[in-house]
Amino acid sequence: MNIKKQLIDDAWVTSRSNATRDIINPFNQEVIAKVTESDETDAKAAIAAARKAFDKGDWATTPATERGKIVHKIADLIERDREELAELESLDTGKTVEESRGDMDDIAGVFRYFAEMADKDGGEIIESPIPNSTSRVVHEPVGVCGQITPWNYPLLQASWKLAPALAAGNTLVMKPSEITPLTSIKVFELMEEAGVPAGVVNLVLGPGNSVGAELSVNDDVDLISFTGGIETGKRIMQAASSNVKNLALELGGKNPNIVFADADFETAVDQAMNAVFFHAGQICSAGTRLIIEESIHDDFVSALVDRVKNIKLGSGFDESTQMGPLISKDHLNKVIQYVENGKKEGATVAVGGRRPEDPELQNGFFYLPTVLTDCTTDMGVVQDEGFGPVITVEKFTTEEEAVRLANDSIYGLSGGVFTNDIAKAERCVAKMRMGTVWINDVNLYFPHAPWGGYKQSGIGRELGKTGLEEYQETKHIFQNLKPEPVNWF
Numbered sequence: 113m114n115i116k117k118q119l120i121d122d123a124w125v126t127s128r129s130n131a132t133r134d135i136i137n138p139f140n141q142e143v144i145a146k147v148t149e150s151d152e153t154d155a156k157a158a159i160a161a162a163r164k165a166f167d168k169g170d171w172a173t174t175p176a177t178e179r180g181k182i183v184h185k186i187a188d189l190i191e192r193d194r195e196e197l198a199e200l201e202s203l204d205t206g207k208t209v210e211e212s213r214g215d216m217d218d219i220a221g222v223f224r225y226f227a228e229m230a231d232k233d234g235g236e237i238i239e240s241p242i243p244n245s246t247s248r249v250v251h252e253p254v255g256v257c258g259q260i261t262p263w264n265y266p267l268l269q270a271s272w273k274l275a276p277a278l279a280a281g282n283t284l285v286m287k288p289s290e291i292t293p294l295t296s297i298k299v300f301e302l303m304e305e306a307g308v309p310a311g312v313v314n315l316v317l318g319p320g321n322s323v324g325a326e327l328s329v330n331d332d333v334d335l336i337s338f339t340g341g342i343e344t345g346k347r348i349m350q351a352a353s354s355n356v357k358n359l360a361l362e363l364g365g366k367n368p369n370i371v372f373a374d375a376d377f378e379t380a381v382d383q384a385m386n387a388v389f390f391h392a393g394q395i396c397s398a399g400t401r402l403i404i405e406e407s408i409h410d411d412f413v414s415a416l417v418d419r420v421k422n423i424k425l426g427s428g429f430d431e432s433t434q435m436g437p438l439i440s441k442d443h444l445n446k447v448i449q450y451v452e453n454g455k456k457e458g459a460t461v462a463v464g465g466r467r468p469e470d471p472e473l474q475n476g477f478f479y480l481p482t483v484l485t486d487c488t489t490d491m492g493v494v495q496d497e498g499f500g501p502v503i504t505v506e507k508f509t510t511e512e513e514a515v516r517l518a519n520d521s522i523y524g525l526s527g528g529v530f531t532n533d534i535a536k537a538e539r540c541v542a543k544m545r546m547g548t549v550w551i552n553d554v555n556l557y558f559p560h561a562p563w564g565g566y567k568q569s570g571i572g573r574e575l576g577k578t579g580l581e582e583y584q585e586t587k588h589i590f591q592n593l594k595p596e597p598v599n600w601f
């Protein structure tokens with residue numbers, strides 16, 4: 113098997129140590145690729161290349177329209193190779209190919225959105241309060257960006273960082289999750305093909321505690337953008353203080369979904385499932401906390417359980433599969449432990465709560481879709497991000513109680529409200545402390561709207577106008593049109 117390489121300073125290279133890593137298919141544990149495995153030394157070389165490209169290259173000063181054209185070209189190439197990319201993503205993550213195809217369409221859309229935005233900002237003229245002067249504001253690239261991504265949406269999360277960074281004129285070093293690097297490798301090839309100049313984009317493959325840590329602490333990196341877990345985010349925040357880097361953190365969530373008795377029952381049941389069982393619940397914004405009005409609680413749980421029993425588990429390449437495996441053995445063990453802890457705390461398993469018995473699924477990291485009832489906000493299973501196909505159910509009787517329960521979390525990534533009373537929905541979302549709230553829907557995102565968390569779910573926003581601004585510095589330029597001595601001293 114060929115060893116897949118990384119891109120440093122315009123060359124596809126193996127790591128200096130020559131270490132490698134096997135990439136595993138979570139459906140059957142087969143080795144699907146071997147990739148080079150780096151450490152701090154390779155990360156330093158990549159950072160130096162990005163620094164040189166920023167300080168001595170032309171990318172930052174290339175007309176924004178030209179940068180936009182190259183970013184558009186990347187979108188064209190992703191669309192051309194959509195099927196190959198989708199299959200690679202499914203092999204690497206276990207998610208269904210249908211979901212991966214949707215991801216690839218979203219990803220092309222992200223590159224197009226930021227390509228369009230590249231030349232739309234002409235700065236701002238400020239009405240100067242000082243006589244005989246002009247005042248204006250311009251936006252410039254931040255410099256060298258370190259970008260660290262997770263395994264659950266490998267290429268989607270990468271696109272949210274790559275597209276705005278390039279559109280704004282930065283250079284970058286990306287470190288994908290060490291367990292799901294395959295689509296990132298492919299997109300770095302496509303970025304070269306699209307004409308991104310030498311040294312502007314660098315890819316380093318390797319673990320977080322060496323490559324990721326170096327990106328976070330190195331003084332030649334001006335901005336670190338991280339998507340991943342809260343504890344890693346805290347470590348990166350500390351490391352980034354070394355040179356007061358710009359910092360963007362997209363962290364976890366424990367997302368409430370409030371269902372009022374007046375909601376459309378079938379829709380709310382259906383969407384409660386979509387909220388949590390897509391990609392086996394390995395979604396930062398998964399609606400893992402179902403908060404149901406007491407009067408419909410029993411009927412709702414019963415309808416939910418009936419449907420959850422029929423979710424078809426299997427290979428992401430089988431068209432009838434609705435839910436794939438978890439990403440790894442370690443992660444499966446964490447989900448098993450998370451549910452066992454919930455049971456000890458008093459939660460009742462209404463359905464699931466174990467691995468499937470189907471012999472065809474035994475080599476994969478599968479866990480049954482699970483509904484836990486009798487849950488209360490003080491339980492660990494309600495407060496902690498399990499990142500698996502597990503939904504906890506709580507009850508409420510008043511609107512105020514529903515909102516109070518929803519906000520009772522260290523997280524603040526997203527939340528949903530299902531009701532046919534729009535005034536009530538608006539009252540609730542106004543009080544919900546989350547970066548995204550959905551009324552009568554779940555888990556929607558698109559490039560035009562910002563994405564990010566309140567509270568410990570993160571700092572900053574990706575996507576939307578703010579997604580580009582994260583990759584820009586703001587400069588105020590003041591000009592004295594009538595310079596003369598002030599004679600103060």
Ligand SMILES: NC(=O)c1ccc[n+]([C@@H]2O[C@H](COP(=O)([O-])OP(=O)(O)OC[C@H]3O[C@@H](n4cnc5c(N)ncnc54)[C@H](O)[C@@H]3O)[C@@H](O)[C@H]2O)c1
Pocket residue numbers: 260261262263264265269287288289290318319320321323324325328339340341342344345347348362363364365395396397497499525564565569570
């Ligand atoms: N808010 C969002 O938009 C969003 C999106 C996707 C995933 N997530 C979150 O990501 C988490 C799951 O992803 P994960 O398990 O890959 O997260 P993780 O924090 O374990 O790893 C994320 C990345 O950080 C790297 N890393 C690990 N230790 C590091 C260190 N000390 N310094 C620098 N980098 C380090 C990893 O190698 C990986 O590339 C969940 O908490 C999920 O909610 C959030």
Ligand SMILES: C[N+](C)(C)CC=O
Pocket residue numbers: 264265268394395396397557
């Ligand atoms: C941000 N999102 C929803 C695409 C993936 C979260 O894990």
